[in-house]
């Protein structure tokens with residue numbers, strides 16, 4: 001599905017992790033709405049190109065979530081660019097973006113680029129450590145970031161990121177309640193149908209990452225749980 005506003009379920013594949021051709025086929029043909037290529041560490045041009053070429057054998061939309069400028073390549077259906085709203089360092093909010101646009105602005109097709117306002121909530125995940133995210137947030141802080149994402153910055157996506165840990169469904173519900181046009185992505189710790197269903201009650205889109213590598217059979221069942 002080429003309109004991210006319609007996404008209910010996506011798989012996120014990490015170019016730094018291994019999947020056999022058979023496993024990749026099951027992911028791409030699962031009925032998920034899109035496959036995102038992205039990760040925090042070990043993402044290189046080489047492993048991104050390799051994964052993109054392998055996913056391209058299937059008709060599923062293939063999207064790059066940019067984690068570093070060195071691994072950006074043409075050939076994806078579109079590009080997601082994270083900005084970490086709760087980072088303590090401007091580097092992860094605007095500085096890297098400024099540097100990249102200064103260098104590539106002329107080449108960029110803005111119709112295929114979508115910004116994601118990340119709020120990283122699992123203090124133990126790699127993305128939190130890398131971006132020096134302030135994860136000591138009350139619910140009202142998270143809700144304020146969501147409102148900022150929509151009403152101050154007009155971001156297409158607000159991303160509640162619990163990478164590696166299952167988050168609090170009530171928080172997801174509260175955040176959804178204050179959003180209107182901005183889509184709510186939830187990612188973190190979804191491993192089975194029940195969890196997928198629970199988070200998909202509130203989030204517009206659920207993102208499944210690590211479960212693909214942990215127990216693929218269970219991960220694949222999350223598609224049907226959400227999309228029927």
Ligand SMILES: CC(C)=CCC/C(C)=C/CC/C(C)=C/CC/C(C)=C/CC/C(C)=C/CC/C(C)=C/CC/C(C)=C/COP(=O)(O)OP(=O)(O)O
Nearest residue numbers: 039040041067068069073074079082092096097100127163
């Ligand atoms: C040539 C061509 C086609 C050009 C296209 C033009 C284009 C799109 C140019 C890009 C311009 C631009 C503005 C780029 C942005 C530059 C950049 C590096 C921004 C910073 C992004 C950022 C904040 C990264 C921080 C890390 C992060 C939030 C990553 C997202 C993925 C994530 C959270 C993964 C979860 O962690 P995971 O790796 O899964 O953890 P485990 O391994 O433990 O599971």
Ligand SMILES: O=P(O)(O)OC[C@@H](O)CO
Nearest residue numbers: 163164187188189209210
């Ligand atoms: O890997 P998991 O914990 O499923 O999280 C998915 C995604 O939000 C990671 O960026």
Ligand SMILES: [Mg+2]
Nearest residue numbers: 014039209210
């Ligand atoms: Mg991961």
